[in-house]
Amino acid sequence: MRNTQTSMVESLLVIEDNPADLEMVKEWSRATPARLRLSYVTDGQEALDWLKSARAANDLPSLLLLDINLPKLSGIELLVTLKQDERLKKIPVVMFTSSDADSDVQRCYGLHANAYVVKSMDLGRLFASLDDIVSFWLHTAKLSGSQRD
Numbered sequence: 694m695r696n697t698q699t700s701m702v703e704s705l706l707v708i709e710d711n712p713a714d715l716e717m718v719k720e721w722s723r724a725t726p727a728r729l730r731l732s733y734v735t736d737g738q739e740a741l742d743w744l745k746s747a748r749a750a751n752d753l754p755s756l757l758l759l760d761i762n763l764p765k766l767s768g769i770e771l772l773v774t775l776k777q778d779e780r781l782k783k784i785p786v787v788m789f790t791s792s793d794a795d796s797d798v799q800r801c802y803g804l805h806a807n808a809y810v811v812k813s814m815d816l817g818r819l820f821a822s823l824d825d826i827v828s829f830w831l832h833t834a835k836l837s838g839s840q841r842d
Contacts, residue, residue: 703831706754707733708740708771709789710763714812718758721823729827737766741774744781753781756830758789759806761797769800776805785830 705722709715715733722731732754734740740759747753757775761768768788775781785807790797793811801809810826813819 703728703755703827704730704732704753705756705758705827706740706743707731707758707789708735708737708763708768709733709758709760710735711760714760714791717816717819718823720816721820724820725824725827729831735764737763737768737771739765740771741766744775744784750780753784755784756827757784757786758826759786761788761790761792761801769804772801772804772806783836785834785836787826787830789826 707715707718709718715735718733719731722729732743734743740757740763744753759768759771763771766774768790772786772788775784775786782805786805787808787810788797788801788806789810789812791812798809807830808826810822813822
């Protein structure tokens with residue numbers, strides 16, 4: 694079920710280097726009725742630079758979808774950096790990756806990822822996962838210390 698009721702446009706930053714996976718997320722974004730501003734970068738360093746350059750808290754994304762295997766700065770390295778930054782650590786980070794290795798899951802949760810979701814290769818399941826992620830993190834969850842404080 695898609696929640697289209699929101700008082701403001703929420704923003705989603707997708708950090709993904711695989712063009713096919715990124716295109717699927719873009720296709721989902723075009724198909725969803727939710728008011729959502731989608732931004733994307735293709736490597737971890739570009740993501741960090743983008744986030745650190747945001748001048749105001751309301752320029753920061755509401756949610757991050759972060760792949761593990763990224764060039765320049767891996768998703769794990771970026772997660773560590775984000776969770777150590779007072780300004781950025783409040784943004785929910787959902788690890789959105791093709792890895793279903795238990796060691797990756799444990800490591801990401803140990804580094805304070807907010808969730809870990811394995812990408813489905815089935816387009817319908819992938820869209821449903823994205824719907825669920827956005828619905829929960831942007832509409833259902835009450836976040837303590839919003840990044841917009």
